[in-house]
Amino acid sequence: MEYFVQQLINGLTLGAVYGLIAIGYTMVYGIIGMINFAHGEIFMIGAFHALIIALGLGITTGTWIPVALVAALVGTMLLTPIYGWALERVAYRPLRGSPRLATLITAIGMSIYLPNQVQLLQGARIKTLPPVLQGGFEIMEGGGFVVTLSYLQILIMVLTVTLMVAFTLIIEKTALGRAQRACEQDRTMAALSGINVDRTIALTFVMGATLASVAGMIFLLRYGVIDFFIGFLVGIKAFTAAVLGGIGSLPGAMLGGFLIGLIEAFWSGYFTVEYKDVAAFSILVLVLIFRPTGLLGKPDIEKV
Protein backbone atom coordinates (compact mmCIF):
# COMPACT_ATOMS: atom_id res chain seq x y z
CA MET A 1 0.00 0.00 0.00
CA GLU A 2 2.71 2.47 1.02
CA TYR A 3 4.73 1.55 -2.03
CA PHE A 4 1.64 2.07 -4.15
CA VAL A 5 1.06 5.56 -2.75
CA GLN A 6 4.67 6.46 -3.36
CA GLN A 7 4.43 5.39 -7.01
CA LEU A 8 1.20 7.34 -7.29
CA ILE A 9 2.91 10.51 -6.11
CA ASN A 10 5.88 9.92 -8.39
CA GLY A 11 3.61 9.18 -11.32
CA LEU A 12 1.55 12.29 -10.87
CA THR A 13 4.55 14.60 -10.70
CA LEU A 14 6.06 12.93 -13.74
CA GLY A 15 2.69 13.22 -15.47
CA ALA A 16 2.68 16.94 -14.77
CA VAL A 17 5.67 17.32 -17.10
CA TYR A 18 3.99 15.33 -19.86
CA GLY A 19 0.67 17.08 -19.37
CA LEU A 20 2.15 20.57 -19.63
CA ILE A 21 3.93 19.66 -22.86
CA ALA A 22 0.95 17.76 -24.24
CA ILE A 23 -1.17 20.91 -24.02
CA GLY A 24 1.16 22.55 -26.54
CA TYR A 25 0.80 19.64 -28.96
CA THR A 26 -2.95 19.58 -28.62
CA MET A 27 -3.46 23.35 -28.95
CA VAL A 28 -1.34 23.60 -32.07
CA TYR A 29 -3.00 20.54 -33.56
CA GLY A 30 -6.39 22.03 -32.77
CA ILE A 31 -5.72 25.35 -34.44
CA ILE A 32 -3.73 24.40 -37.54
CA GLY A 33 -4.14 20.63 -37.71
CA MET A 34 -0.44 19.83 -37.62
CA ILE A 35 1.72 17.88 -35.22
CA ASN A 36 4.46 20.24 -34.14
CA PHE A 37 7.18 17.63 -33.77
CA ALA A 38 9.64 20.30 -32.66
CA HIS A 39 7.58 21.01 -29.53
CA GLY A 40 9.65 18.60 -27.42
CA GLU A 41 12.71 20.65 -28.34
CA ILE A 42 11.02 23.78 -27.04
CA PHE A 43 10.68 21.95 -23.74
CA MET A 44 14.40 21.15 -23.84
CA ILE A 45 15.23 24.79 -24.55
CA GLY A 46 13.01 25.77 -21.62
CA ALA A 47 15.05 23.51 -19.36
CA PHE A 48 18.26 25.12 -20.63
CA HIS A 49 16.97 28.64 -20.04
CA ALA A 50 16.04 27.71 -16.48
CA LEU A 51 19.45 26.13 -15.92
CA ILE A 52 21.38 29.05 -17.36
CA ILE A 53 19.48 31.53 -15.21
CA ALA A 54 19.76 29.44 -12.06
CA LEU A 55 23.50 28.86 -12.50
CA GLY A 56 24.03 32.40 -13.72
CA LEU A 57 22.62 33.79 -10.51
CA GLY A 58 25.03 31.51 -8.70
CA ILE A 59 22.76 30.99 -5.74
CA THR A 60 22.10 27.35 -5.24
CA THR A 61 22.15 27.32 -1.47
CA GLY A 62 20.73 29.25 1.43
CA THR A 63 17.73 31.46 1.79
CA TRP A 64 18.14 32.93 -1.68
CA ILE A 65 17.04 29.69 -3.30
CA PRO A 66 13.40 30.72 -3.65
CA VAL A 67 14.50 33.88 -5.43
CA ALA A 68 16.65 31.87 -7.80
CA LEU A 69 13.77 29.49 -8.45
CA VAL A 70 11.33 32.28 -9.22
CA ALA A 71 13.88 34.04 -11.43
CA ALA A 72 14.55 30.85 -13.36
CA LEU A 73 10.86 30.15 -13.73
CA VAL A 74 9.90 33.63 -14.86
CA GLY A 75 12.99 33.88 -17.04
CA THR A 76 12.35 30.68 -18.93
CA MET A 77 8.65 31.52 -19.27
CA LEU A 78 9.65 34.78 -20.93
CA LEU A 79 12.54 33.56 -23.08
CA THR A 80 11.34 30.17 -24.30
CA PRO A 81 8.16 31.43 -25.98
CA ILE A 82 10.38 33.51 -28.26
CA TYR A 83 11.53 30.21 -29.73
CA GLY A 84 7.95 29.02 -30.05
CA TRP A 85 7.02 32.22 -31.82
CA ALA A 86 10.06 32.13 -34.11
CA LEU A 87 9.43 28.48 -34.95
CA GLU A 88 5.96 29.29 -36.20
CA ARG A 89 7.02 32.47 -37.95
CA VAL A 90 10.07 31.05 -39.72
CA ALA A 91 9.22 27.42 -40.33
CA TYR A 92 5.46 26.96 -40.41
CA ARG A 93 3.75 30.18 -41.48
CA PRO A 94 5.39 30.28 -44.93
CA LEU A 95 3.98 26.80 -45.50
CA ARG A 96 0.41 27.63 -44.55
CA GLY A 97 -1.88 26.16 -47.16
CA SER A 98 0.71 23.77 -48.53
CA PRO A 99 0.28 19.99 -48.32
CA ARG A 100 0.40 18.42 -44.88
CA LEU A 101 3.44 16.40 -45.75
CA ALA A 102 5.49 19.56 -46.35
CA THR A 103 4.64 20.91 -42.91
CA LEU A 104 5.28 17.55 -41.30
CA ILE A 105 8.72 17.26 -42.85
CA THR A 106 9.51 20.83 -41.81
CA ALA A 107 8.48 20.03 -38.26
CA ILE A 108 10.75 17.01 -38.20
CA GLY A 109 13.50 19.15 -39.69
CA MET A 110 13.10 21.73 -36.93
CA SER A 111 13.17 18.97 -34.32
CA ILE A 112 16.58 17.98 -35.67
CA TYR A 113 17.83 21.53 -36.06
CA LEU A 114 16.98 22.84 -32.58
CA PRO A 115 18.86 20.24 -30.50
CA ASN A 116 21.83 20.69 -32.79
CA GLN A 117 21.75 24.42 -32.27
CA VAL A 118 21.70 23.91 -28.51
CA GLN A 119 24.50 21.38 -28.77
CA LEU A 120 26.60 23.89 -30.68
CA LEU A 121 25.94 26.70 -28.23
CA GLN A 122 26.02 24.74 -24.98
CA GLY A 123 28.17 21.75 -25.77
CA ALA A 124 27.26 18.11 -25.88
CA ARG A 125 28.00 17.23 -22.29
CA ILE A 126 25.30 16.77 -19.73
CA LYS A 127 24.58 19.76 -17.52
CA THR A 128 23.84 19.42 -13.85
CA LEU A 129 22.10 21.57 -11.34
CA PRO A 130 22.86 20.85 -7.69
CA PRO A 131 19.72 19.86 -5.82
CA VAL A 132 18.19 23.12 -4.72
CA LEU A 133 15.01 22.00 -3.09
CA GLN A 134 15.43 19.11 -0.72
CA GLY A 135 13.38 17.53 2.01
CA GLY A 136 9.71 16.89 2.31
CA PHE A 137 6.99 15.38 4.44
CA GLU A 138 6.82 11.78 5.49
CA ILE A 139 3.18 11.16 5.03
CA MET A 140 2.89 7.42 5.65
CA GLU A 141 4.87 4.60 7.06
CA GLY A 142 4.37 0.88 7.02
CA GLY A 143 6.41 -2.29 6.68
CA GLY A 144 9.60 -0.34 6.92
CA PHE A 145 8.67 1.78 3.90
CA VAL A 146 8.31 5.53 4.29
CA VAL A 147 6.21 7.45 1.82
CA THR A 148 7.60 10.90 1.24
CA LEU A 149 6.03 13.83 -0.43
CA SER A 150 8.92 16.13 -1.21
CA TYR A 151 8.68 19.91 -1.24
CA LEU A 152 9.67 19.72 -4.85
CA GLN A 153 6.75 17.44 -5.66
CA ILE A 154 4.39 19.81 -3.88
CA LEU A 155 5.83 22.70 -5.85
CA ILE A 156 5.43 20.78 -9.09
CA MET A 157 1.81 19.92 -8.41
CA VAL A 158 0.86 23.42 -7.30
CA LEU A 159 2.57 24.97 -10.30
CA THR A 160 1.06 22.52 -12.75
CA VAL A 161 -2.46 22.68 -11.44
CA THR A 162 -2.35 26.48 -11.30
CA LEU A 163 -1.15 26.70 -14.89
CA MET A 164 -3.67 24.17 -16.14
CA VAL A 165 -6.54 25.97 -14.44
CA ALA A 166 -5.31 29.33 -15.72
CA PHE A 167 -4.98 28.10 -19.30
CA THR A 168 -8.35 26.39 -19.23
CA LEU A 169 -9.89 29.66 -18.09
CA ILE A 170 -8.10 31.57 -20.83
CA ILE A 171 -9.39 29.20 -23.49
CA GLU A 172 -12.92 28.99 -22.11
CA LYS A 173 -13.60 32.50 -20.90
CA THR A 174 -11.44 35.14 -22.54
CA ALA A 175 -11.65 36.86 -25.91
CA LEU A 176 -8.25 35.42 -26.81
CA GLY A 177 -9.45 31.89 -26.06
CA ARG A 178 -12.60 32.48 -28.06
CA ALA A 179 -10.50 33.71 -30.97
CA GLN A 180 -8.41 30.55 -30.76
CA ARG A 181 -11.45 28.32 -30.73
CA ALA A 182 -12.90 30.29 -33.64
CA CYS A 183 -9.75 29.76 -35.70
CA GLU A 184 -9.93 26.10 -34.80
CA GLN A 185 -13.52 25.70 -35.95
CA ASP A 186 -13.59 27.92 -39.04
CA ARG A 187 -10.59 30.01 -39.94
CA THR A 188 -12.34 31.82 -42.78
CA MET A 189 -15.20 32.88 -40.55
CA ALA A 190 -12.79 33.87 -37.79
CA ALA A 191 -11.13 36.28 -40.23
CA LEU A 192 -14.56 37.51 -41.35
CA SER A 193 -15.27 38.31 -37.71
CA GLY A 194 -12.22 40.56 -37.58
CA ILE A 195 -9.82 38.10 -35.96
CA ASN A 196 -6.18 38.34 -37.01
CA VAL A 197 -5.75 34.64 -37.72
CA ASP A 198 -1.98 34.68 -38.15
CA ARG A 199 -1.50 36.45 -34.85
CA THR A 200 -3.86 34.09 -33.07
CA ILE A 201 -1.93 31.09 -34.38
CA ALA A 202 1.37 32.68 -33.32
CA LEU A 203 -0.05 33.28 -29.85
CA THR A 204 -1.03 29.64 -29.65
CA PHE A 205 2.58 28.65 -30.24
CA VAL A 206 3.66 31.16 -27.62
CA MET A 207 1.23 29.75 -25.07
CA GLY A 208 2.27 26.18 -25.79
CA ALA A 209 5.93 27.14 -25.45
CA THR A 210 5.25 28.87 -22.14
CA LEU A 211 3.82 25.69 -20.68
CA ALA A 212 6.62 23.61 -22.17
CA SER A 213 9.18 25.92 -20.59
CA VAL A 214 7.66 25.30 -17.17
CA ALA A 215 7.79 21.58 -17.88
CA GLY A 216 11.46 22.04 -18.75
CA MET A 217 12.11 23.77 -15.46
CA ILE A 218 10.28 21.03 -13.57
CA PHE A 219 12.30 18.37 -15.37
CA LEU A 220 15.50 20.19 -14.45
CA LEU A 221 14.58 20.39 -10.78
CA ARG A 222 13.38 16.82 -10.64
CA TYR A 223 16.34 15.14 -12.31
CA GLY A 224 19.05 17.78 -11.90
CA VAL A 225 20.59 16.67 -15.20
CA ILE A 226 19.80 17.80 -18.71
CA ASP A 227 21.39 17.68 -22.12
CA PHE A 228 20.48 18.83 -25.60
CA PHE A 229 18.80 15.53 -26.36
CA ILE A 230 16.12 15.34 -23.64
CA GLY A 231 13.46 16.89 -25.89
CA PHE A 232 13.13 13.83 -28.08
CA LEU A 233 11.91 11.12 -25.72
CA VAL A 234 9.98 13.41 -23.39
CA GLY A 235 8.44 15.09 -26.42
CA ILE A 236 7.29 11.81 -27.90
CA LYS A 237 5.79 10.74 -24.60
CA ALA A 238 3.97 14.02 -24.24
CA PHE A 239 2.71 13.58 -27.78
CA THR A 240 1.54 10.10 -26.78
CA ALA A 241 -0.24 11.71 -23.85
CA ALA A 242 -1.98 14.17 -26.17
CA VAL A 243 -3.14 11.35 -28.46
CA LEU A 244 -4.20 9.22 -25.50
CA GLY A 245 -6.31 12.07 -24.13
CA GLY A 246 -7.69 12.91 -27.56
CA ILE A 247 -5.62 15.27 -29.69
CA GLY A 248 -7.25 18.68 -29.91
CA SER A 249 -8.78 18.37 -26.45
CA LEU A 250 -7.29 20.46 -23.68
CA PRO A 251 -8.60 18.41 -20.72
CA GLY A 252 -7.62 15.34 -22.73
CA ALA A 253 -4.00 16.47 -22.89
CA MET A 254 -3.88 16.97 -19.13
CA LEU A 255 -5.53 13.64 -18.41
CA GLY A 256 -3.31 11.88 -20.94
CA GLY A 257 -0.22 13.43 -19.38
CA PHE A 258 -1.08 12.23 -15.91
CA LEU A 259 -2.01 8.78 -17.21
CA ILE A 260 1.28 8.36 -19.05
CA GLY A 261 3.14 9.52 -15.95
CA LEU A 262 1.27 7.01 -13.80
CA ILE A 263 1.74 4.15 -16.25
CA GLU A 264 5.43 4.86 -16.36
CA ALA A 265 5.78 5.12 -12.58
CA PHE A 266 3.80 1.97 -11.83
CA TRP A 267 5.50 0.01 -14.56
CA SER A 268 8.93 0.99 -13.23
CA GLY A 269 7.79 0.35 -9.67
CA TYR A 270 6.29 -3.07 -10.16
CA PHE A 271 7.93 -4.47 -13.28
CA THR A 272 11.13 -3.25 -14.86
CA VAL A 273 12.48 0.21 -15.32
CA GLU A 274 14.04 -0.78 -18.63
CA TYR A 275 10.72 -1.32 -20.32
CA LYS A 276 8.84 1.71 -19.02
CA ASP A 277 8.93 3.42 -22.40
CA VAL A 278 7.57 0.32 -24.05
CA ALA A 279 4.65 0.39 -21.61
CA ALA A 280 3.80 3.99 -22.44
CA PHE A 281 3.95 3.42 -26.18
CA SER A 282 2.02 0.15 -26.02
CA ILE A 283 -0.81 2.11 -24.48
CA LEU A 284 -0.61 4.49 -27.44
CA VAL A 285 -0.91 1.60 -29.87
CA LEU A 286 -3.89 0.17 -28.00
CA VAL A 287 -5.65 3.52 -27.92
CA LEU A 288 -5.08 4.08 -31.61
CA ILE A 289 -6.54 0.67 -32.36
CA PHE A 290 -9.57 0.75 -30.10
CA ARG A 291 -10.32 4.43 -29.65
CA PRO A 292 -8.54 6.51 -32.29
CA THR A 293 -10.12 9.74 -31.08
CA GLY A 294 -8.53 9.29 -27.66
CA LEU A 295 -10.22 9.26 -24.29
CA LEU A 296 -11.78 12.73 -24.39
CA GLY A 297 -11.55 13.54 -28.09
CA LYS A 298 -14.74 13.85 -30.05
CA PRO A 299 -15.07 12.55 -33.56
CA ASP A 300 -15.36 15.41 -36.00
CA ILE A 301 -18.85 14.78 -37.27
CA GLU A 302 -20.11 18.31 -36.92
CA LYS A 303 -17.39 20.14 -38.74
CA VAL A 304 -18.75 22.42 -41.43
Added chain:
Amino acid sequence: MLRISGVHTFYGNIEALRGIDIEVNEGEIVTLIGANGAGKSTLLMTVCGNPRATHGTVTFEGRDITRAPTHDIIRLGIAQSPEGRRIFPHMTVMENLQMGAVTADPAHFDEDLERAFSLFPILADRRSQRGGTLSGGEQQMLAIARALMSRPRLLLLDEPSLGLAPMVVKKIFEIINEINEQRGITVFLVEQNAYHALRLAHRAYVMVTGKITLTGSGADLLADPEVRAAYLEGGHG
Protein backbone atom coordinates in the same frame (compact mmCIF):
# COMPACT_ATOMS: atom_id res chain seq x y z
CA MET B 1 -19.65 53.83 -50.22
CA LEU B 2 -18.50 50.56 -51.78
CA ARG B 3 -17.06 50.72 -55.24
CA ILE B 4 -16.02 47.63 -57.11
CA SER B 5 -14.32 48.44 -60.37
CA GLY B 6 -13.00 46.12 -63.02
CA VAL B 7 -12.60 43.28 -60.56
CA HIS B 8 -11.33 39.89 -61.73
CA THR B 9 -10.99 37.00 -59.29
CA PHE B 10 -9.46 33.62 -59.97
CA TYR B 11 -9.57 30.25 -58.26
CA GLY B 12 -6.41 28.75 -59.67
CA ASN B 13 -7.04 28.91 -63.41
CA ILE B 14 -10.78 29.39 -63.13
CA GLU B 15 -11.79 32.99 -63.66
CA ALA B 16 -14.81 33.36 -61.39
CA LEU B 17 -15.18 37.13 -61.79
CA ARG B 18 -14.50 38.66 -65.19
CA GLY B 19 -14.43 42.39 -64.71
CA ILE B 20 -17.14 43.43 -62.29
CA ASP B 21 -18.26 47.03 -61.75
CA ILE B 22 -20.69 47.61 -58.92
CA GLU B 23 -21.38 50.57 -56.73
CA VAL B 24 -23.26 50.59 -53.47
CA ASN B 25 -24.22 54.00 -52.09
CA GLU B 26 -24.67 54.83 -48.47
CA GLY B 27 -28.14 54.01 -47.17
CA GLU B 28 -29.08 51.75 -50.09
CA ILE B 29 -30.18 48.18 -50.33
CA VAL B 30 -28.51 46.77 -53.42
CA THR B 31 -29.42 43.30 -54.60
CA LEU B 32 -27.34 41.00 -56.75
CA ILE B 33 -29.08 38.08 -58.41
CA GLY B 34 -27.72 35.39 -60.67
CA ALA B 35 -27.80 31.69 -61.37
CA ASN B 36 -25.85 29.07 -59.43
CA GLY B 37 -22.15 29.41 -60.01
CA ALA B 38 -22.44 32.93 -61.44
CA GLY B 39 -19.88 34.22 -58.95
CA LYS B 40 -22.07 36.04 -56.42
CA SER B 41 -20.52 34.53 -53.31
CA THR B 42 -17.09 35.00 -54.82
CA LEU B 43 -17.83 38.69 -55.20
CA LEU B 44 -18.89 39.12 -51.56
CA MET B 45 -15.80 37.26 -50.41
CA THR B 46 -13.59 39.32 -52.73
CA VAL B 47 -14.90 42.47 -51.05
CA CYS B 48 -13.64 40.93 -47.80
CA GLY B 49 -10.26 40.07 -49.30
CA ASN B 50 -10.58 36.27 -49.42
CA PRO B 51 -9.90 35.48 -52.25
CA ARG B 52 -8.31 38.73 -53.38
CA ALA B 53 -9.05 40.36 -56.70
CA THR B 54 -6.25 39.80 -59.17
CA HIS B 55 -7.18 42.87 -61.23
CA GLY B 56 -9.30 45.91 -60.49
CA THR B 57 -9.95 47.69 -57.24
CA VAL B 58 -12.35 47.57 -54.34
CA THR B 59 -12.76 50.78 -52.37
CA PHE B 60 -14.77 51.29 -49.21
CA GLU B 61 -15.55 54.85 -48.16
CA GLY B 62 -12.81 56.06 -50.46
CA ARG B 63 -10.19 53.70 -49.08
CA ASP B 64 -8.59 51.08 -51.32
CA ILE B 65 -9.12 47.70 -49.66
CA THR B 66 -8.21 45.48 -52.61
CA ARG B 67 -5.04 44.19 -50.94
CA ALA B 68 -5.99 44.64 -47.29
CA PRO B 69 -6.12 41.57 -45.03
CA THR B 70 -9.61 40.34 -44.21
CA HIS B 71 -9.56 41.27 -40.54
CA ASP B 72 -8.58 44.85 -41.36
CA ILE B 73 -11.41 45.14 -43.89
CA ILE B 74 -13.88 43.97 -41.26
CA ARG B 75 -12.53 46.56 -38.83
CA LEU B 76 -13.39 49.31 -41.30
CA GLY B 77 -17.08 48.61 -40.76
CA ILE B 78 -18.04 45.79 -43.12
CA ALA B 79 -19.76 42.64 -41.88
CA GLN B 80 -20.76 39.55 -43.81
CA SER B 81 -23.24 36.81 -43.22
CA PRO B 82 -21.53 34.39 -45.59
CA GLU B 83 -22.73 31.57 -47.78
CA GLY B 84 -23.44 28.49 -45.69
CA ARG B 85 -23.88 30.67 -42.57
CA ARG B 86 -20.61 29.49 -41.06
CA ILE B 87 -21.86 29.39 -37.50
CA PHE B 88 -19.07 28.28 -35.14
CA PRO B 89 -20.46 24.81 -34.45
CA HIS B 90 -18.86 24.16 -31.07
CA MET B 91 -19.63 27.58 -29.67
CA THR B 92 -22.84 28.55 -27.97
CA VAL B 93 -25.22 31.07 -29.49
CA MET B 94 -23.92 33.59 -26.99
CA GLU B 95 -20.31 32.95 -27.95
CA ASN B 96 -21.17 33.21 -31.63
CA LEU B 97 -22.66 36.62 -30.95
CA GLN B 98 -19.55 37.58 -29.00
CA MET B 99 -17.51 36.59 -32.05
CA GLY B 100 -19.61 39.01 -34.07
CA ALA B 101 -18.66 41.77 -31.64
CA VAL B 102 -14.90 41.22 -31.88
CA THR B 103 -14.35 44.55 -33.62
CA ALA B 104 -17.02 46.43 -31.66
CA ASP B 105 -16.67 48.67 -28.64
CA PRO B 106 -17.26 46.35 -25.65
CA ALA B 107 -19.30 49.12 -24.02
CA HIS B 108 -22.02 48.54 -26.62
CA PHE B 109 -22.22 44.81 -26.14
CA ASP B 110 -25.19 44.58 -23.79
CA GLU B 111 -27.23 47.02 -25.83
CA ASP B 112 -26.41 45.25 -29.10
CA LEU B 113 -27.21 41.89 -27.58
CA GLU B 114 -30.56 43.21 -26.48
CA ARG B 115 -31.28 44.43 -30.00
CA ALA B 116 -30.24 41.09 -31.51
CA PHE B 117 -32.59 39.27 -29.17
CA SER B 118 -35.44 41.63 -29.92
CA LEU B 119 -34.96 41.03 -33.68
CA PHE B 120 -34.72 37.26 -33.19
CA PRO B 121 -36.34 36.30 -29.88
CA ILE B 122 -35.70 32.61 -30.54
CA LEU B 123 -31.97 33.24 -30.12
CA ALA B 124 -32.54 34.47 -26.57
CA ASP B 125 -34.09 31.12 -25.65
CA ARG B 126 -31.24 29.27 -27.29
CA ARG B 127 -28.39 31.36 -25.95
CA SER B 128 -26.55 28.47 -24.30
CA GLN B 129 -27.19 25.98 -27.10
CA ARG B 130 -24.26 25.04 -29.30
CA GLY B 131 -24.35 26.59 -32.75
CA GLY B 132 -23.93 23.27 -34.54
CA THR B 133 -27.14 21.92 -33.03
CA LEU B 134 -29.37 24.81 -34.14
CA SER B 135 -31.86 24.27 -36.93
CA GLY B 136 -31.03 25.72 -40.33
CA GLY B 137 -33.39 28.64 -39.86
CA GLU B 138 -32.06 29.40 -36.41
CA GLN B 139 -28.54 29.30 -37.79
CA GLN B 140 -29.51 31.77 -40.48
CA MET B 141 -30.93 34.16 -37.91
CA LEU B 142 -27.84 33.76 -35.79
CA ALA B 143 -25.62 34.49 -38.79
CA ILE B 144 -27.45 37.76 -39.43
CA ALA B 145 -27.53 38.67 -35.74
CA ARG B 146 -23.83 37.92 -35.45
CA ALA B 147 -23.02 40.14 -38.42
CA LEU B 148 -25.00 42.99 -36.84
CA MET B 149 -23.11 42.74 -33.54
CA SER B 150 -20.15 44.64 -35.01
CA ARG B 151 -22.39 47.65 -35.79
CA PRO B 152 -21.35 47.52 -39.45
CA ARG B 153 -22.00 50.40 -41.81
CA LEU B 154 -22.11 47.95 -44.72
CA LEU B 155 -23.78 44.57 -44.33
CA LEU B 156 -23.11 41.83 -46.89
CA LEU B 157 -25.76 39.12 -46.91
CA ASP B 158 -25.27 35.93 -48.93
CA GLU B 159 -28.61 34.22 -49.54
CA PRO B 160 -30.17 34.91 -46.14
CA SER B 161 -33.43 33.24 -47.20
CA LEU B 162 -31.85 29.95 -48.27
CA GLY B 163 -33.63 26.92 -46.91
CA LEU B 164 -36.18 28.83 -44.87
CA ALA B 165 -39.92 28.31 -44.65
CA PRO B 166 -41.94 30.91 -46.65
CA MET B 167 -43.18 32.56 -43.46
CA VAL B 168 -39.66 32.93 -42.17
CA VAL B 169 -38.43 34.18 -45.53
CA LYS B 170 -40.93 37.00 -45.35
CA LYS B 171 -39.83 37.81 -41.83
CA ILE B 172 -36.15 37.86 -42.82
CA PHE B 173 -36.80 40.33 -45.63
CA GLU B 174 -38.80 42.51 -43.26
CA ILE B 175 -35.90 42.50 -40.88
CA ILE B 176 -33.44 43.42 -43.63
CA ASN B 177 -35.66 46.34 -44.50
CA GLU B 178 -35.89 47.36 -40.86
CA ILE B 179 -32.11 47.17 -40.42
CA ASN B 180 -31.71 49.41 -43.42
CA GLU B 181 -34.40 51.95 -42.62
CA GLN B 182 -34.12 52.22 -38.87
CA ARG B 183 -30.43 51.71 -38.31
CA GLY B 184 -29.26 53.24 -41.56
CA ILE B 185 -27.12 50.23 -42.41
CA THR B 186 -26.27 49.88 -46.07
CA VAL B 187 -27.08 46.40 -47.36
CA PHE B 188 -25.56 44.49 -50.26
CA LEU B 189 -27.75 41.45 -50.72
CA VAL B 190 -27.12 38.31 -52.78
CA GLU B 191 -30.25 36.27 -53.37
CA GLN B 192 -31.82 33.43 -55.32
CA ASN B 193 -35.18 34.54 -54.09
CA ALA B 194 -35.35 37.19 -56.79
CA TYR B 195 -38.91 38.30 -56.20
CA HIS B 196 -38.50 39.36 -52.58
CA ALA B 197 -34.97 40.60 -53.05
CA LEU B 198 -35.83 42.84 -56.01
CA ARG B 199 -38.90 44.22 -54.31
CA LEU B 200 -36.79 45.22 -51.36
CA ALA B 201 -33.89 46.66 -53.36
CA HIS B 202 -33.33 50.28 -54.27
CA ARG B 203 -31.07 49.10 -57.05
CA ALA B 204 -30.11 45.71 -58.39
CA TYR B 205 -27.58 43.90 -60.58
CA VAL B 206 -27.83 40.68 -62.52
CA MET B 207 -24.72 38.54 -62.80
CA VAL B 208 -24.13 35.84 -65.41
CA THR B 209 -20.94 33.74 -65.27
CA GLY B 210 -18.74 36.34 -63.68
CA LYS B 211 -20.08 39.39 -65.51
CA ILE B 212 -22.76 41.98 -64.78
CA THR B 213 -25.29 41.84 -67.57
CA LEU B 214 -28.05 44.09 -66.32
CA THR B 215 -28.56 46.81 -63.78
CA GLY B 216 -31.36 49.14 -62.75
CA SER B 217 -33.78 49.89 -59.98
CA GLY B 218 -35.34 46.93 -58.20
CA ALA B 219 -38.70 47.71 -59.77
CA ASP B 220 -37.19 47.95 -63.28
CA LEU B 221 -35.56 44.56 -63.03
CA LEU B 222 -38.67 43.04 -61.55
CA ALA B 223 -40.54 44.16 -64.65
CA ASP B 224 -37.81 43.17 -67.09
CA PRO B 225 -38.95 40.30 -69.33
CA GLU B 226 -35.52 38.66 -69.40
CA VAL B 227 -35.23 38.76 -65.64
CA ARG B 228 -38.74 37.41 -65.30
CA ALA B 229 -38.00 34.57 -67.67
CA ALA B 230 -34.68 33.66 -66.09
CA TYR B 231 -35.22 34.22 -62.39
CA LEU B 232 -38.92 34.57 -61.68
CA GLU B 233 -40.92 32.28 -63.90
CA GLY B 234 -42.82 29.70 -62.00
CA GLY B 235 -42.05 31.64 -58.84
CA HIS B 236 -43.97 34.36 -57.15
CA GLY B 237 -44.12 36.57 -60.26
